[in-house]
Amino acid sequence: MGQFYHEFIFPYLGGYGDGSDVNRFFPSLGNHDWHAAGAQPYLDYFTLPGNERYYDFTWGPLHFFALDSDPHEPDGADSSSAQAQWLQSQLAGSTAAWDVVYFHHPPYSSGAHGNTDRMQWPFKQWGAELVLSGHDHTYERIFRDGLVYVVNGLGGSSRYVFKTIVEGSQVRYNDDYGAMLVEASAQQLSFQFINRANEVIDSYQLGGP
Incomplete structure (x- = not known):
């Protein structure tokens, strides 16, 4: 992690270079992080707000x-949980002008893993305006129930195929890796x-104009 993102992490204690003066790296827990007991390596590595999960x-x-x-997740991960x-x-x-929710498992996805019912x-x-997720190694933009959902798992590793196309799927891409550029003002959120x-x-x- 530090090899590629040390300049965004505070505090950074690794050996790949200087860290940031302020934290600019805000991850969310994924299934691989929980392969370790209590996701402890993740929690030890990052210094994040709140309970860090x-x-x-x-x-x-x-x-x-x-x-x-x-x-x-100890506090649950469905819509009736303490986390919810x-x-x-x-x-x-x-x-804030824009409220953005993000997490690992996509509520809706046409990729190999498909929908994550517990996160719907x-x-x-x-009050959210945008929901971001990953897990499926694809890019997909979905408009569902008046809300934009984006699945972006093309940051690395293998690329997945699309399977059953979900309702509201508007853009699907898995030809190459990439990243999102998001720009925001009080009036407009574009990505x-x-x-x-x-x-x-x-x-x-x-938003507009």
């Missing part, structure tokens, strides 16, 4: 909410998926 922070006009979507109650309360109190929470009803050849595969905007 799920937490929130603001950055400019954005309020981010990182969840733990794994079934090993925390999210509902935090979203209700947010005054009423995000829109609770692109850009592959390694610098091709813009998808572009979407929330």
